[in-house]
Amino acid sequence: MGGDLGPFATVVGSASAANDVPDLEIRLFGPKRRLDDEISRLPRHLAAAGSRMSVVNAPEVVGQDQRVSEALRRGACSSMAKMLDCVAAGEVRAGVSAGNTGALMALARRAMGTVPGISRPAISTSIPTRNQGRCYLLDLGANVEVSADRLIEFALMGEAMARHVDGLSSPRVALLNLGVEGSKGPSSVRQADAWLRDQPDIAYVGFMEGDGIFSGGADVVVCDGFVGNAVLKASEGLARMLVERVQATFDAHWGSRLVGAMARPALRRLKRELDPVRYNGASLLGLDGIVVKSHGSADATGFHYAVLRAVQEVKHDLPTRLVAELVQRRPTADSCAGGVRGGNRPDGDTSQQEKGD
Amino acid sequence: MGGDLGPFATVVGSASAANDVPDLEIRLFGPKRRLDDEISRLPRHLAAAGSRMSVVNAPEVVGQDQRVSEALRRGACSSMAKMLDCVAAGEVRAGVSAGNTGALMALARRAMGTVPGISRPAISTSIPTRNQGRCYLLDLGANVEVSADRLIEFALMGEAMARHVDGLSSPRVALLNLGVEGSKGPSSVRQADAWLRDQPDIAYVGFMEGDGIFSGGADVVVCDGFVGNAVLKASEGLARMLVERVQATFDAHWGSRLVGAMARPALRRLKRELDPVRYNGASLLGLDGIVVKSHGSADATGFHYAVLRAVQEVKHDLPTRLVAELVQRRPTADSCAGGVRGGNRPDGDTSQQEKGD
Known part of the structure; x- marks a missing residue:
């Protein structure tokens, strides 16, 4: 439901991704009537892909400007939270949203946690x-x-x-x-x-x-x-x-x-x-599950690419790979001097840290 | 002497600025023979401006990669330090350099200090x-x-x-x-x-x-x-x-x-x-004097603009204006909660500070 262009971009973008990836099935979360409406209005060349799309009714929506704390408090029934719970439960392999990034990150952490060895997820594109x-x-x-x-x-x-x-x-x-x-x-x-x-x-x-x-x-x-x-x-x-x-x-x-x-x-x-x-999707990296953020102002093409990004991460089973590698690779608390959480930023004068050109 | 293109860009750029500003006089700091050489080779249309340029011999040069601490220790005789001392002494109204930014900032602070109310200068373009x-x-x-x-x-x-x-x-x-x-x-x-x-x-x-x-x-x-x-x-x-x-x-x-x-x-x-x-010059703001940094890889045109920037700041007497205003305007230590130097960055978990989109 998220992006600035509403479910139109999401539905058309998803359908066009499903059109590109024949074994892709899409589950849409949001007010059922509105989503069904958008699906029924898909252009003819995407109609076949539309048959691989189902809708989970979730009338409540996290607002783009909603504070993270509010989204966490109220968001259990929102389309975003329901989608993320589905990812966490393994009912779907990946989640894609064009909604509020802060809320998405916070709800995703609550729903699925991080992989062992990662204290907090990062966003990357x-x-x-x-x-x-x-x-x-x-x-x-x-x-x-x-x-x-x-x-x-x-x-x-x-x-x-x-x-x-x-x-x-x-x-x-x-x-x-x-x-x-x-x-x-x-x-x-x-x-x-x-x-x-x-x-x-x-x-x-x-x-x-x-x-x-x-x-x-x-x-x-x-x-x-x-x-x-x-x-x-x-x-x-x-x-x-x-x-x-x-x-x-x-x-x-x-x-x-x-x-x-x-x-x-x-x-x-x-x-x-x-x-x-806008045309790429950003990965929420380090979660114990795959979540991709599409740009809030992305059009259908942007959402399409975000879905394809999620498909790529599913194909390569990114979270499992991260688990397997990071546990070995990550430094122990002792190996990185001053590696205590949040304790590495000096508070003193930084006068020696001038820019050299 | 600084920039990647050496004194050629500096001399031609200065001459062309002097050509634009009829009452501008240029003092060049560096190895005298090399600078005289460049002046003698100025294109014909800049030759008249060249007559308003003089050279102060300063054979030592601060290297682009020299550490700030080293420049401070050894730099008293460098072309950069001599130029800045001239600005500090009021012999010239402004200094322009394409050299090592960190060294320029540190030497300028040592030579002329900051205006009252400003603890450290900033760079702006x-x-x-x-x-x-x-x-x-x-x-x-x-x-x-x-x-x-x-x-x-x-x-x-x-x-x-x-x-x-x-x-x-x-x-x-x-x-x-x-x-x-x-x-x-x-x-x-x-x-x-x-x-x-x-x-x-x-x-x-x-x-x-x-x-x-x-x-x-x-x-x-x-x-x-x-x-x-x-x-x-x-x-x-x-x-x-x-x-x-x-x-x-x-x-x-x-x-x-x-x-x-x-x-x-x-x-x-x-x-x-x-x-x-490259085509603008960056102001070292908050010094008790006017210093403009030209991009290290600036060509003669870039240096020309950096000199003109310095001329603008001289015309509007920027440091004096800063002194007059900042003493009144700057917050006292009490007015800004947590305004203790370097003490404002929280060291704890920043988990509430998520990105909203």
Whole structure:
């Protein structure tokens, strides 16, 4: 029920994903009449896929602006909570929602918990890089301030996801920092760096500055959720502005209808390529179950991709892989100096941590 | 001496700025022979401006990768330190450098100190927004982890700069956060928000997410230096990738030389517009003197703009304005709860601070 476009985008997007994946069955959670209505109005080419969709009546909906605490208190009967309970019970293999991210994360944690070895889940999406590559960025907002241990968990989860879901044999992992020299940045980042450097089985490439995210130099870039969220949203805003400016440049300088018409499809493609979250889905990583968040303002195409993302994670059985690996790999409390939860951010003067360029 | 392109970019950029500003005199710091050489090779149209340039011999140079502590220990004779001493002594009105940012900040603080009421300087540059606007983003990396007090100082400095240098009567100020609701984000950000809301003479617009930076909805966006640096560098990387892709789209789909030739100048313009730091100069704000940082990889045009930025700040006498205003405006230690330096970041579980979408 979530996204800004309501169940229309969700239903059409799901149907079109089911159309692409012949053995995919969709269970929709929300007010039954509205959803049945949308299914009955599916375009003809999706009607067959529509027959693989069923509806679970859940009249209550978590609002996009609802506070997490309120969603937790009241949300047991909401479409989101019912869907997540179904995932937790193993009745469905994965859940996809375009709703309130904070509520989704909190309800999912309550319903299914995290895999052993992971204290808190992270949100990750893959973003486009140069040379037609992609790179997982995490966390994107689930964890505002994090310790070194948390950053290490993010790195391990992202690495495992890139290996299992994307089939990379040795995904390159980087830590986001404001310089590439080891002496820079908050202590949590430097401590995570020290630990990752010591892991022979991780292709750790060291610190990376913001521009490195798009360089194609890493497959997984790790940062805290405040930074990741700011970077991702800023990138969305910049991409939108840029596409507008390219369009305006066309309109102003090569006013001919011919060039304009030739350019439009390419611009549309570009826009889609550059709108990572909207056309990708973000994984809630570390849960003991598969949950994918579709962008709140995603259209049917965006929701379609979010469902396909969930299908990929089901195919590669991501949570089971995470369990198997993380228990072995994760550092013990002693192995990472200062790895006590939340205790890694220095409170003193940070005057030595200046930016080098 | 700093930038990646060496004194060529610095000398040509300075000369071209002097060409634009008839009463501008340039003093260059570095190995005298090399600088004299560059001046003698200035293109003919800049030769007259070259006569307003003098050279101060300073054979030692701070390296781009030199650690801040080393630059402080050894840097008294460097071209950078000599230049900053000149600014501090009032022999010149402003300093511009394309060198090591961390060293520049540290040496500048040592040479000239901060204005009363400001504990540490911040780095700020103006970035392009929709509708051809601009917006100051700060801090960009001088302060990695900050308290509410520090964020408030950034807000006050940015607001004053936008008012005095850009002539805005009431600049709109926003705090970067991962949601627009008051309950979200780290406590330092929420505390700064509470204080700013209470100031009747500041056009405070509240929280802004990353995409808001480019929306044109604020003239000043405030965040800590780690986040600002990540956002700015990521934006640079994304802009570069986008321009490449637009170019590739042209080459692949409208292969005709005519369209390509028509597009190239527009693409170049776009590239320049979107490379905020390289073509803008960043202000070291809060110093008791004017220092502008030109991007390390800036060409002569980039350095030219950095010099013009310094000229603007001199014309509007920015440090004096900051002194006059900040002493009155800055909160006392009591007025902002938890405003103790570095003490505002909670160390506990941040589980309630989830991302809302």
